[in-house]
Amino acid sequence: MTNPYSTLEFDIHPGTSLGLFEIGTVFSYYNFPRLISKFQGSSLWTILETLRRLQHQYPQVDIKFDPDSSTTTPILIHLRPHISLLFSGLHQRLHTISIHSLQTSNPPIILKYKDTVLSSSKDEVVLRRVSVNRTFGPTYPSGSGSDDLKYPGIWFSFEEDSGGGGVTTTTTKVAENHRKGKEIEDRSNEVKKIMILQKCNDGKIQDPLDGVTECNVMHGDIERAIIKVHDGIRLYFSPLSTTNKPLHIRLHQTTAQDLTLDLGPPLRIHYKEDERMTIHSTENAEDDTNDESDYFYNYFQHGLDFFISGSTHTVKKIIIHSNIPGSPLFQRYKRCNWEIEGEPEDDEDDTPPRKRFYDRFETISHFLSPKETPPSMVLNRTDDEDGLQLPNATTRLYGYDGIILEVLESSQVVSVTLF
Incomplete structure (x- = not known):
C-alpha cells in the first residue's frame, strides 16, 4: 500500500x-x-x-x-x-x-x-x-x-x-x-x-x-541597531569589528534611493498610510498634504519599516520591531536588536547610556522621561480583522519627544517609532 x-x-x-x-x-x-x-x-x-x-x-x-x-x-x-x-x-x-x-x-x-x-x-x-x-x-x-x-x-x-x-x-x-x-x-x-x-x-x-557563535554565513546580517532620538538609527552588520563602519540612516536626510542601495530593495512598498493618528497631530493635516502620497518601505527580514515622504522621498519615520512571541506583531518582522542611546555625560564619554529591547517599559520610560510617564493610548491590532482573536491583541502607545513605544501588558516593548 x-x-x-x-x-x-x-x-x-x-x-x-x-x-x-x-x-x-x-x-x-x-x-x-x-x-x-x-x-x-x-x-x-x-x-x-x-x-x-x-x-x-x-x-x-x-x-x-x-x-x-x-x-x-x-x-x-x-x-x-x-x-x-x-x-x-x-x-x-x-x-x-x-x-x-x-x-x-x-x-x-x-x-x-x-x-x-x-x-x-x-x-x-x-x-x-x-x-x-x-x-x-x-x-x-x-x-x-x-x-x-x-x-x-x-x-x-x-x-x-x-x-x-x-x-x-x-x-x-x-x-x-x-x-x-x-x-x-x-x-x-x-x-x-x-x-x-x-x-x-x-x-x-x-x-x-x-546565542550562536558568529560564523561566516551570518556576515551581512544586522547584529545591532543604535537608535538616536531626533537623529535616526545606526545599523551594525556582521562581522562586528572596529573596522566596519555602521550604516547611518538619518531622519529627513536619507532617501529612498539610499535605502535601496544600502539595504537592497524592500520586500514590500506600501502606499497606504494609517491616518487614524492624524487627529492627534498638532499640525494642520490639510497643510501637510503632498501632491504624491507618502509610502512605506517594508524590510521584514531586518525588522525595519521606513515611512518616506512622497514629495522629498526622504525618511520621515523609522519603525523598529522586537518580534516578541505572543504579541500581535509576532512573525510579521524579524527581530531587530535595538538599543536607545542617551546623551553622554561629557565630551570624553565613549560609552553613552543605552536601553535595550529586552529592558522593561518602566526602565525605558524613565530613561526617556525621568519626570513622569506620558499618558497612553490603547491600540487593538485585530480591529481590522473580522473574527480574529488573540490572547494579547491590545497594546498601548506611549509618546515621547521624537519617539513612540508600543508596549504589551507584560511591559515588553514590541516596537519603537522614530519621527
Whole structure:
C-alpha cells in the first residue's frame, strides 16, 4: 500500500545543518516576482516564513515559549513528529537541531551523511551504535553518566527523551557475569535521538541564552541597531569589528534611493498610510498634504519599516520591531536588536547610556522621561480583522519627544517609532 505521507530526506552536516535548516543561515523562497532570497542568519522569522511555504511537507508546527519572559528566553519549534528547532532567546537564531522518532513512518524520514544512508523509516534501515562507530569513528566518553556518543557538532542518544526532563527509556542491561553479551547488546543499541549543534572545543553544548557563535554565513546580517532620538538609527552588520563602519540612516536626510542601495530593495512598498493618528497631530493635516502620497518601505527580514515622504522621498519615520512571541506583531518582522542611546555625560564619554529591547517599559520610560510617564493610548491590532482573536491583541502607545513605544501588558516593548 502506498504511504500517503511524502518522505522527508535530509543530509546531515555536523555542526552546521540538517537539510535546509542551517545553524547560521537558511534558504528561503519567497512569492515575490523573480525574487529568490537567501537571508543571512537563520532567524526565527526566516525559518517560520520558510515553513509557511512548505506546509505540505511540515503540516504540524508547534511553537513553545515562556509567556512571562518571551523577550529573552529560548524558543522551541516542533515539526512533528521528527524535528525540533531550538532558538536562542536574545537574537532568535537557530541554536540546536534535534531529530527524533527516527522510525516513525508518518511521514517517513531518511537521514544521510556523505551519501551514506544512516537511517530510513521508509526502508527499515535502523541506526545503531555499531553503525555510528563505523561511520564517525571513535570518540571520547560522554562523561555525563549517559551512554551518548558525542562528536564535534553532533550527538547520538540511545534514550527516548535524553535530557528532556521526562521519563526516559534506558539502555537494556544484562547480567554482569555476561560481559560479552552486554557488549553485543551495546553494539546493537538503537539511536533514538540526534542533536546537531555548533562545534565547541570543549565538547560541551552551548547555553542557548548565549546565542550562536558568529560564523561566516551570518556576515551581512544586522547584529545591532543604535537608535538616536531626533537623529535616526545606526545599523551594525556582521562581522562586528572596529573596522566596519555602521550604516547611518538619518531622519529627513536619507532617501529612498539610499535605502535601496544600502539595504537592497524592500520586500514590500506600501502606499497606504494609517491616518487614524492624524487627529492627534498638532499640525494642520490639510497643510501637510503632498501632491504624491507618502509610502512605506517594508524590510521584514531586518525588522525595519521606513515611512518616506512622497514629495522629498526622504525618511520621515523609522519603525523598529522586537518580534516578541505572543504579541500581535509576532512573525510579521524579524527581530531587530535595538538599543536607545542617551546623551553622554561629557565630551570624553565613549560609552553613552543605552536601553535595550529586552529592558522593561518602566526602565525605558524613565530613561526617556525621568519626570513622569506620558499618558497612553490603547491600540487593538485585530480591529481590522473580522473574527480574529488573540490572547494579547491590545497594546498601548506611549509618546515621547521624537519617539513612540508600543508596549504589551507584560511591559515588553514590541516596537519603537522614530519621527
